[in-house]
Amino acid sequence: MSSKAGHPTKLALAAICCALGAAPALATPDDTLVIGDVLDNFLTLDPAEIGEVNPDIVMNNVCDPMFFMGYEDPANLQPGLAESYTVSDDGLTYTFKIREGLTFPSGNPVTAADLEWSMERKVKLGLGDAIQWTEWGFTAEGADAAFEAPSEYELVVTTPEAFSPELFLIAAFTGRNTFALDKVYLEDKIEGDDFANGYLKTNSACYGPFTISIYRPGEIIVLDARDDYWRGDIAINRLVLQHIPEATAQRLALERNDIDVATRVSPSDLEAIEANPDLRLVNLLRHRLQYFSLNQKREILNEPKVVEAFKYLVDYTGMEETVMRNLAVSRQSFVPIGAFGAMEEDTEPYFLDVERAKALIAEAGYPDGFEVTMQVPTRFPYPDIAQHIQANAAAAGITINLEPLEYSVVTQRERARDHDIALKGWGAGYPDANAMATRHAWNPDNSDEANLTMSPAWRTGYDTGALSEMVQAARAEIDAEKRLAMYAEMQDEVLRSSPIIYIFQRYANLAVHESVTEMKANTFKRYWATVVKE
Amino acid sequence: MNAPLGPAAAAREHGGVGEAEEDFASDRWERAGALALAIGRTLGSVAITLFGLFVLTFVLGRMLPTDPVIAIIGDNAGPGAYEIVRAELGLDKPLHTQFLIYMGDMVRFDFGRAIETGNLVTEDLARVFPATIELATFALVIGTGLGIPLGVWAAVHRDTFVDQLVRVISLIGYSAPNFWLGLMGLVVFYAWLGWVGGPGRLDVMATIMHESAPRPTGLVLVDSALAGQWDVFQSALSRIVLPASILGYASCAYIARMTRSFMVEQLSQEYIIAARVKGVPERQIVWRHAFRNIRVQLITVIVLSYAFLLEGAVLTEIVFAWPGFGSYLTKGLLKADMNVVLACVFIVGLIFITLNLIADLCYRIFDPRTR
Numbered sequence: 001m002s003s004k005a006g007h008p009t010k011l012a013l014a015a016i017c018c019a020l021g022a023a024p025a026l027a028t029p030d031d032t033l034v035i036g037d038v039l040d041n042f043l044t045l046d047p048a049e050i051g052e053v054n055p056d057i058v059m060n061n062v063c064d065p066m067f068f069m070g071y072e073d074p075a076n077l078q079p080g081l082a083e084s085y086t087v088s089d090d091g092l093t094y095t096f097k098i099r100e101g102l103t104f105p106s107g108n109p110v111t112a113a114d115l116e117w118s119m120e121r122k123v124k125l126g127l128g129d130a131i132q133w134t135e136w137g138f139t140a141e142g143a144d145a146a147f148e149a150p151s152e153y154e155l156v157v158t159t160p161e162a163f164s165p166e167l168f169l170i171a172a173f174t175g176r177n178t179f180a181l182d183k184v185y186l187e188d189k190i191e192g193d194d195f196a197n198g199y200l201k202t203n204s205a206c207y208g209p210f211t212i213s214i215y216r217p218g219e220i221i222v223l224d225a226r227d228d229y230w231r232g233d234i235a236i237n238r239l240v241l242q243h244i245p246e247a248t249a250q251r252l253a254l255e256r257n258d259i260d261v262a263t264r265v266s267p268s269d270l271e272a273i274e275a276n277p278d279l280r281l282v283n284l285l286r287h288r289l290q291y292f293s294l295n296q297k298r299e300i301l302n303e304p305k306v307v308e309a310f311k312y313l314v315d316y317t318g319m320e321e322t323v324m325r326n327l328a329v330s331r332q333s334f335v336p337i338g339a340f341g342a343m344e345e346d347t348e349p350y351f352l353d354v355e356r357a358k359a360l361i362a363e364a365g366y367p368d369g370f371e372v373t374m375q376v377p378t379r380f381p382y383p384d385i386a387q388h389i390q391a392n393a394a395a396a397g398i399t400i401n402l403e404p405l406e407y408s409v410v411t412q413r414e415r416a417r418d419h420d421i422a423l424k425g426w427g428a429g430y431p432d433a434n435a436m437a438t439r440h441a442w443n444p445d446n447s448d449e450a451n452l453t454m455s456p457a458w459r460t461g462y463d464t465g466a467l468s469e470m471v472q473a474a475r476a477e478i479d480a481e482k483r484l485a486m487y488a489e490m491q492d493e494v495l496r497s498s499p500i501i502y503i504f505q506r507y508a509n510l511a512v513h514e515s516v517t518e519m520k521a522n523t524f525k526r527y528w529a530t531v532v533k534e
Numbered sequence: 535m536n537a538p539l540g541p542a543a544a545a546r547e548h549g550g551v552g553e554a555e556e557d558f559a560s561d562r563w564e565r566a567g568a569l570a571l572a573i574g575r576t577l578g579s580v581a582i583t584l585f586g587l588f589v590l591t592f593v594l595g596r597m598l599p600t601d602p603v604i605a606i607i608g609d610n611a612g613p614g615a616y617e618i619v620r621a622e623l624g625l626d627k628p629l630h631t632q633f634l635i636y637m638g639d640m641v642r643f644d645f646g647r648a649i650e651t652g653n654l655v656t657e658d659l660a661r662v663f664p665a666t667i668e669l670a671t672f673a674l675v676i677g678t679g680l681g682i683p684l685g686v687w688a689a690v691h692r693d694t695f696v697d698q699l700v701r702v703i704s705l706i707g708y709s710a711p712n713f714w715l716g717l718m719g720l721v722v723f724y725a726w727l728g729w730v731g732g733p734g735r736l737d738v739m740a741t742i743m744h745e746s747a748p749r750p751t752g753l754v755l756v757d758s759a760l761a762g763q764w765d766v767f768q769s770a771l772s773r774i775v776l777p778a779s780i781l782g783y784a785s786c787a788y789i790a791r792m793t794r795s796f797m798v799e800q801l802s803q804e805y806i807i808a809a810r811v812k813g814v815p816e817r818q819i820v821w822r823h824a825f826r827n828i829r830v831q832l833i834t835v836i837v838l839s840y841a842f843l844l845e846g847a848v849l850t851e852i853v854f855a856w857p858g859f860g861s862y863l864t865k866g867l868l869k870a871d872m873n874v875v876l877a878c879v880f881i882v883g884l885i886f887i888t889l890n891l892i893a894d895l896c897y898r899i900f901d902p903r904t905r
Contacts, residue, residue: 128606219735408605
């Protein structure tokens, strides 16, 4: 009997021993780049619908836009599907020469008609990402007239009003807006009036350096390199994105070179990465700001001196050097460092001064302080930042109750103007002050009925006054110097009057194994086709 | 044993053959009827349980503060896009209409699409559920294989060093967080010693190889063995052993404690003392007499362990990047994705019901009194 009872134990031990002997399984070949990533939030692959960062990174390696952002300097436009362009004298008509000789994976040629259809469908579908066109005044009704392909390789875009061409091109033509979808191939994938949105949620049909061969979000995504890519040979044949959500697990896999790039680096792993000669850390300063907003619909928070007091309750540089080390730099302007029009870094006026904050609160009529609630996303580093502000506020007599919530719930409450203080982040999609100005300094109608939920200024009840008009004027200004001056003025005014208090600009941290000798990436894009691995 | 005779057996006892055959047939009908009634009752109670579960889940899901529309359209979108997506999800309809639509779809096994992946929920479940079954089964084999002998060992050596040792092992298994154990396991056995594979179900090349092979069960170990892909099998084995051991350890702790408790009770019974007085060897007393009498209780413990493992070990799945059921359900909950949540609740309900039925069946096999 005892020998029978021992069988499961022996079997388990045998399985363990068998596995131990099998650990080094199949080596990854040198022509395959493996990236440890978090493959959640792949809600869709449709360029008309994508709103998340990771699907955008993947699709920017599967689809070419009409223009690329420069590898080093994102503001430096490089030709993509469009070889060149001209702008009419009135600034309303853009004519693009489309590159010839490119073919979709289906074998169909890439033509201006594909681009025309892709742009129109995005506006007509009206999904979340349609705002990338509609914020320039394009409408579903006017889309047919706005995007036209008069010949096979000529595309004409007519804008509702004149814009600075440099701004308009970098904002609207360097990403998902101008991916060419294979119109002919997608014709029989259309269901009703969905413009093939159902199919494109989990499939791609565009021209770019890679094609998707395995797509299992939350597990693995494999891209195969095209061998006829117009920008030249791609050194790797295959790109694998492996889902490893935990940062330490990514670091361990990188140390063993089971992956070549780790995209999630936690503060606790930074030291180990820096100390390992086989690894290098790449810090890309993102155009993403973290802020807390004081809802102006709340009586106490609507008092300017209270708003000013809160600006003195953050130890900007202290946190940058401690909890946010390698993760962020302090930033008080609403325009991220690196964007066209961004104010100098050392001109930021606020610093930690609890006594001054206390005095301002007393002047505002609250000598005994007051009590408010701050809605805080549960993920790092928000709780740490919130606790820091809470402690400083307590010293100044303000009681802040922290309410930890899922990030999307904080957003939801902020959009509904149902918050006292919301702590969150905001990212810009291109390196120009306009990207943030149209959201953070633009609120032409502060009434509840206006429902301008896309604008954090409206969500916070920030009456931007003349700033809204200045935002509109700046994006139409052709003279770069004048535009710079307008953004400088806007930043001064926002710094002074905005109830949105900007505190940090985040880094994107990548840890790269020495086997990867070359890789071009900037804060907006990862160009995996440039990777060289040895 | 003088068990009461059934009508057919009683007839046979009295010798009337024709009459007995007739009674025997009628007895069979009676039994079949009783069985059909029992099955009907079970199915009825399953349906009521599942319906109650759906109502509760739907109401709780709708009470969550999360708005799935925001998750889809992102922070940047305007009110127009919000309304379009809200209508697409059917959230503009009254709550009871939404529920009826969900129920109607559910009856047709149409769970819709998952927000998180854009895939049909059924496709996602066909992927994540086998991953969990594989992990949970492996963990249960380890947990049971170690837990039962340890529990018996501790009971036999009650209040000795052995008993204390097993108690300490169990306590660590109970109290150490799986997340921490998982990370420590990866640091030691994967990063330092290189004995096991890293995160994920397969390494990259094995994944690509396995993609082209038939995958009838979705269980990588089984499918790769059936296809003769031994490299893939090795890769899968090297990657499952660590998460399964960690989950198995927690199960082992529970099973060992329960086994010990059951065995201690049995070993103090009079029939054991009588056996000892009669000179029956101790090994025989432990395994043939005492252990045999705890099998039914152990089945409940093991079935419960398996159910909890199948329900999902979310933190272990996160550490080991295991694309399983638990993390799928959790992400669905965080996004307030009712398609995913209700489908998963349906699956969890089925798991518990199936395992209960299996447990009942095992009772009948091991305990004649329940027949």
